[in-house]
Amino acid sequence: MTVKDAPSVWGETMEFRLLGPVTIADENRSISPGGRRQQAVVAALLMHRNTFVPVPRLIDYVWGDEAPPSAVNSLQSYVSRFRKLLEPGPPDGSVRLVRSVPGGYSLHAPDEQIDGVRFARLVSEGRSLLQAGRAMEAYRCLTRALRLWRGPAMAGLADHEPLAAEIARLEELRTSATEYQATAALALGxxxxxxxxxxxxxxxxxxxxxxxxxxxxxxxxxxxxxxxxxxxxxxxxxxxxxxxxxxxxxxxxxxxxxxxxxxxxxxxxxxx
The missing domain is CATH 1.25.40.10 (Tetratricopeptide repeat domain)
Structure with missing residues (x-):
């Protein structure tokens, strides 16, 4: 499903996904936010959730060193599309998830709604359980963590240089999680x-x-x-x-x- 096909109301279980193709989902559907540059905007705002992201930094995430003269206007369009996807219809006075502030933007979302954040927390918890000698609990925790993955991190953006460091971080953490899971499996025979x-x-x-x-x-x-x-x-x-x-x-x-x-x-x- 694409942005133009998006339903008018999101459920309370909305989730932002980076562990695979960049998508927005709830219990009933999964939606791509759009093309590569649109996805890059979404990924960048998620990486810096709940904080101010200056326009020049967002432009760097989207275009790197190849930003066109129209980059600022294009970025405004990408953010506008993202906002309409999350908050369809005219403003109703409620707090917006995507906010425009002088010189930049911010995305406000709880950590629980972002699969990459939940994954990192589960991996940390699994490692702590291993260190405490609680192999079965660690194994189950790490299994839950690895099941969040649906493909390569930010699939489709692997060759997008401005996001390379974050993609590499997520993939490295996935490798570590698999090693920890193997350690737990060994401890369990x-x-x-x-x-x-x-x-x-x-x-x-x-x-x-x-x-x-x-x-x-x-x-x-x-x-x-x-x-x-x-x-x-x-x-x-x-x-x-x-x-x-x-x-x-x-x-x-x-x-x-x-x-x-x-x-x-x-x-x-x-x-x-």
């Missing part, structure tokens, strides 16, 4: 699930040693000692070829523990 989770992380971030150590341990606990040791060898070769360094202390120590079948490896250990 769900070794094969941890293997699958960590293989996915390694495909995305092949040079990170932490997920490789976790995968070695998960493979060992799954009765796949030979695979765990083979992973160490391929990891060592990759690190030397790509970075010119040997594996770090954690990986080297883990390899030696696996070689001697250290009984301590069978005991869940939460490290985050």
């Amino acid at each position: 769900r070794n094969e699930e941890a293997v699958a989770l960590l293989k996915g992380v390694i495909r995305e971030c092949p040079l990170r040693e932490g997920p490789r150590a976790g995968l070695m341990l998960a493979l060992y606990r799954s009765g796949r000692q030979a695979e765990a040791l083979a992973l160490f060898r391929t990891t060592r070769e990759m690190l030397i070829d790509e970075l010119g360094v040997e594996p770090g202390h954690e990986l080297a120590r883990l390899q030696q523990s696996i070689l001697r079948q250290d009984p301590a490896l069978a005991r869940p250990a939460l490290t985050v």
Whole structure:
């Protein structure tokens, strides 16, 4: 559904989504705010919710170094369309979600209505639960967090340079959440699930040693000692070829523990 097709009334469960295509949704529908530049305006206002965003900064988010002479007028049009989507009809005296202030704009929305904010809070909570040794609660919390994702962060804007830093931050947090979930799965004896989770992380971030150590341990606990040791060898070769360094202390120590079948490896250990 597009902006022009939008219904006239939003439900109380309206949500702004950045963990996938930029959309506005409630329990009944999901709406795209418009084209790439329109989405960039929405994303920028969400990133700086409840604060004043100057016009020049918004222009930078939308056009970067390629702003046309008409940028200010175009920005006004984008904000106007966004406001009409959220607040259709003539003003009724209520507080507007999108406010015009001298020299800029602001979007007023509670954190609970923004999926990226809820995701970050759940990840933080999940990590704290892991550190407290509450593996099952952590696993459930992190599962809820990861289920908020519907595709790459701000899908369709991945090559939009002004938003690159925020997209990278969200994707990095997603990777960390998956690592924490794998740690919780290991602590719960769900070794094969941890293997699958960590293989996915390694495909995305092949040079990170932490997920490789976790995968070695998960493979060992799954009765796949030979695979765990083979992973160490391929990891060592990759690190030397790509970075010119040997594996770090954690990986080297883990390899030696696996070689001697250290009984301590069978005991869940939460490290985050």
